[in-house]
Amino acid sequence: MKLSERDGELGLLRRLYRGCVAGKGSLVITNGPVGCGKTALIQTFAEQVTEQGGAVLSVTGSASESLDRLGLVDQLVTAMGAAGPADGPPDAAEVATAAEASGPVPRALMRRVYRAVAELAGKRPLVLHVDDVHFADEASLQCLRYLVRRIDSLAVLVVLTESSSHEQALATLHAETLHLPYCHRIRLGPLSAEGVTGYLTDHPATRSVAPETVDLWARTSGGNPLLLDALIEDFAERGTADAAGRGAPVPRESFRNAFLRCLHRCEPTLLAVARAAAVLGTSVTPALIGDLLGEDATSVRRSVTDLRAAGLFSGSWYGHERARLTVLADIPGKDLPALRARAAELLRESGAPAGVVAEQLLAGNDSAQAAWQPDILREAAREALAAGDIGAGVDYLRHASGICTDANQEAEVIAALAEAQWLIDPAKASRYLSQLSRMVRAGLLTGSDALVVVKQKVWRGEFAQADDLLRIIEAREGAGAENAWDSAGYSRAVIRSDHTLVRVWLSFCCPGLRRGTTMSPRTFIRLSADLIELGKDPATDELLRGTGRAGPFADTLVALIFLIGAQRLDEALLWSERLLDEPRNRRAPMRHAFLETIRAAAALSRGDAADAGEAAGTALSLVGPEAWGIAIGLPLALAIRAATESGDVDTARTYLDLPVPMVMFGTPFALPYLQALGRFHLALGRPRAALRDFESCGELMTKWRLDAPELVDWRNDAVAALIAMGDHRRARERVEEHLAQLGERPGRARGIALRHLAAVGPSRDRLRLLQEAVRILDACGDGLELSRARADEEVARRAEGQTTALGREHPLGALWDAPSPPARGTVPTGAADPDAVPxxxxxxxxxxxxxxxxxxxxxxxxxxxxxxxxxxxxxxxxxxxxxxxxxxxxxxxxxxxxxxxxxxxxxxxxx
The missing domain is CATH 1.10.10.10 (Winged helix-like DNA-binding domain superfamily/Winged helix DNA-binding domain)
Known part of the structure; x- marks a missing residue:
């Protein structure tokens, strides 16, 4: 260990040694925390004494020998025997006999020791160093006190080093020596920040560390030179400063060993306090430590002060988490569960956050369970889920499920566990569904907790089981499916009830399951749109932020979906990105995947295929296809369409190769998937296959009374396929029928239909129809369809201009009526004028x-x-x-x- 900030202390020792050479004895008591360089200071001084011809005798106290009577004297006698004075020190037999006796040390033995020291000092100046004197046995200390009271006229310098945490054990020695005129005291402490900087600069392994990391070195080591050396050793093993993160310290094995060495050399009370602080973690206070150890707060504060003085505590308790974990791992395994359990109870009584208490319960895993534990774990889980820490919430609930005190409590905990697990992986959450279904039927699970089972079964496509369970729940609550709504009027309060909203989703997801209800899936659209009341209610923000229970069919998703359906694309993108910025949504895979899907839908509706493809790909990568259940059709459809629009056929084909559950094709989630497949076939030049896909989509929508272009605009897609086949007659019939159904209300579907009508209708109406299509699509914000309509408008305008100049019978005037564009050779020379080319x-x-x-x-x-x-x-x-x-x-x-x-x-x- 190098010396740093010890020049003054070393100077004092040199001055006292010069007095020793002149025949004037002195006593130096060097006091300081463990690891702060006391031994290194004396060793450096001893080397200088030896170089000047002086003699040095060193003995060391040991905790393991502190009960051995005259153990330190035995060491001293052996050392003096090796030095070889004329008369010799007391022999081993004399010391052993005195050690076996009880009572005060024989005066004759103490005189023999004194004379031996005096004889050695008579030959050359003598430095007698007793390291860790606080571990010396009382008999040895008695001999030592006898000696130091008689050295003032001898060429002897006695140097004692002691730990500041053991001062009480040396009270008698201090009382008899500190008042002596030739007694001096040196107090050492941790290095200052400047001292740490100099220490690092002087060491070849740390010369290049970044200046901004010095505070980290000082805080982690606490300025303790022993710990600082250990950190440097760990640092040197990691390679260069660049490879080590510009020189930031990372405690490893050397630090761990050094920290434990320091701690175990402290007084036992300090070790106990350090362990209690490690168990309590960030919630630690002196009062809590006192309660945990059964000690008063005053003594605990004194111990904390000593630990800070030693650099073992720095700043807010432990200077580095690795130090805390080191101490935690050092606690005997048989003691840790009881400490954890007691800590949990104390933290709960002190009003600590539920998550802090829950962490103690999880870490302790104590078999002794209290009735309050499941409740505190559930509260901690709710807090963790609200903060987005889904993994922690699942851990808390899983632990709570094993310590419930009654069946109803167990049912509620497992329902909450299934709901939380669903946010990470719905496939894993399904493991609880069989057990939860039995609990619902047995009446152990009621209310919103029971609906968790229904929602997840709907998500998995288990519609019959979901319907049976929902009817049980509705019957118990006195709200059967037939009272949930009617075909015309309904109240907002009714539709906002939990079980009714689940019934709405079940009816939508399984159109064939209509027993006892009059609501059609088309009514679902109207109900859901009214449910969110977007832009009309100050509660909109609350709804969009999803303050309700999380699950497969959250209000937030409904709101965002209908923002897109209402062509409020900017709002949909804004909200999806705003919600994605919230950690609680990013850290929950299913929430994150939902929002990416919404972002993809909004981007695709705006005509931004690149962003849509990126968002849809992210949604599919966050959770596996199995986790998506029946809803897999939506993100897959968006990914396929985005790749198709971008001309990336290979990527689109990759998505089409992903497996989808067969049950999906009996749900509305099959509709966007079939549409995407049709558009893929159309892009490959297979219009007949595409037409079959679009018409299959239309047949299902008609069968399910779900025929609304806001969901899937299959008619316009079918018209596009007919145009690609060259069947303009059927295409015109279809598009006119579609326009009649749409009415005069402007919308994306009407804009696209007008563009198609311009392609197959009379040439005289072409430009007017395209101009109206451009106006409508521009208002809708669909960039892709708008660019297509504008391109058609440009061609129509140019064709109309040429027809006016050349006559209506010119082939170019019938461009849109012809099954294919005219050959270039049929166009007059004037039409090829470069000025006419954009x-x-x-x-x-x-x-x-x-x-x-x-x-x-x-x-x-x-x-x-x-x-x-x-x-x-x-x-x-x-x-x-x-x-x-x-x-x-x-x-x-x-x-x-x-x-x-x-x-x-x-x-x-x-x-």
Whole structure:
């Protein structure tokens, strides 16, 4: 150990030694906490004495020998025998005889020891060092006191080192020596912050540590040189300062061993206080330590002061968590459970947070259970879940489930456990459903706790069981399914009741299960929209923040879904991102996945396929497909559609390969999945397969009385497939029928339908229809559909201008009525004038225009290669250049004005 901030003390010892050389004896009592450099100071001084020709005798007290009578004197006699004075010290037999006797030490023995010391000092100056004198037995201390009272005229310097935590054991020695004129006292303490800085700078392993980390070194070591050396040793084993996080200390094995060495060399009371503080953790106070140990607070404060003086406590109790854990691990295993149990009880009585008490109960795992323990664990779980610490909440509830005192309490705890576990992994939560179902039937589980089982069974697609359990709950509460609503009027208070909302979701998720209720899934939309009353009620924020119970069908999700359905996309994105910023939502995998799904839906509705794909991919990666239950269709559909819109067919196919439960196809969650599959087929140039998917979707929606474009706009998709097939007659019939059903209310579905009608209707109405479509889609905020409508409008406007100049019979005037764009050779020379080509398209080469025209028309890379007699690789290279020149991200963003450059027949774009 190096010396630091010890120059004054070393100077005093040198001065006293010079007096010793001159024949003037002295006594030095060096006092300080363990590990603070007392021994290192004396060893450095002893080396200097030896270099100057002096003699040094060193003996050391030991806790294990503190009961051995005259043990320290025996060491001293042996050391003097090795030095070899003429008459010699007392022999071993004489010391042994005195040790076996009781009472005061024989005066003859003490005189023999004194004469031996005096004889050695007569030959050369003598330094007699007694280390850890506080461990010396009383008989040895008696001899030592006899000696130091007689050294004032001898060339002897007696140096005693003692721990400040053992001062009471040396009260007699201090009383008889500190008043002597030749007695001096040195007090050592931990290093200051400047001392730690110098210590680190002087050591080759820590010279390069960042200055901002010095406070961490000082706080972790408490300024204790022994602990500081141990930290440096641990640091050196980690490599360079850069590899060690710019020099921040990380306590490891050396620190652990040094800390325990210091602690076990302290007075036993200090060890007990340190252990109690380790058990209590962040809740520690002197009063709590006193109660835990059965000691008064005053003595505890004194012990805490001593531990701080030793650097074992620093700042707020332990300077580093590793130190606390080291002490905790050092507590005998047989003692720890009782300490934990007692600590939990004391913390509860003191009003500590439930989570703090619960941690003690979990750590102690004591078999002795009190009636209050399950309740405090449930309270801690509620606090943890509210803060987003789902793992801790599950741990608390799992422990509580094993110590319940009655069946009703056990049922409530297991229901809460299943609900909390669902937020992490619904598949694992399902392990409790069989037991909970029996509890519901037995009447042990009632109210909202019983609904946990129903909601999770709905989520898993176990509809018949969910319905049976829900009817039991409704019958007990006197609110049967037939009273939940009617087909026209209902009250907000009724729909906001827990069991009614669950009935709404069950009816929606399983349209075929209608026994005893008149509500259709279409009514669900109206009820849910009224339920949230978005923008009309000051409680909106509270609702969106999800202050109610968490579960598969939370109010927050309903609110966000209908923000998207109402085309309030900016609000939906704002709220989803705001909720994602809350730790309690980010740390709960299912909450996080829900919000990412909402974000993906809003982004896709805005036309941002890249953001939608990222959000949907995140949602699917947070929890496995099995955890999604019947709802897997929604995030999968969003991921497939986002990849399809981006032109990333391989990624879309990867999502389509993920398994989905068969029961999903009997629920409305199959609808967006079928729609996404149809759009994928349409992007691959398979319009007939796409039409089958869209019509299957429509058949289910009609069957379930759920035919609303706010959910899935299958009619517009079917029209797009018919256009891609070239069946303009059927497409026109379908789109006109769709517009008649939509009415005059502007909305996204109407805007898309008008664009389709412009594609298959009379050319004279084309520009007007597209202008109205652009206006509606612009108001809806759907960027993707708006860009398509504007591209069509540009083509229609240009075609109308050319028709006016060339006559209505010109082929270009019938562009939208023809099954395919006209061949370039049929267009008059004037139509190919560069001035008539948009500036961006003018940068494309002829080959790039041909490839771009077919890509914009919806052809796949293979189809383009076959039509133009080139390789697929060449198509990909042309498309890469086209995207760069037009500054677009993929084929979905290609302007429809490219279609005019097609030289071969290609089906019109069905988007």
């Amino acid at each position: 500036a961006a398209l003018a940068e494309l080469t002829d080959a790039e225009r041909r490839v771009g025209a077919l890509a914009a028309s919806g052809c796949t890379n293979r189809e383009i290669a076959d039509r133009l007699s080139i390789t697929v690789s060449t198509v990909e290279q042309h498309l890469t250049k086209i995207y760069r020149k037009l500054k677009v991200r993929g084929r979905a963003d290609l302007p429809m004005s490219l279609v005019r450059f097609s030289e071969v027949a290609c089906p019109p774009c069905g988007r």
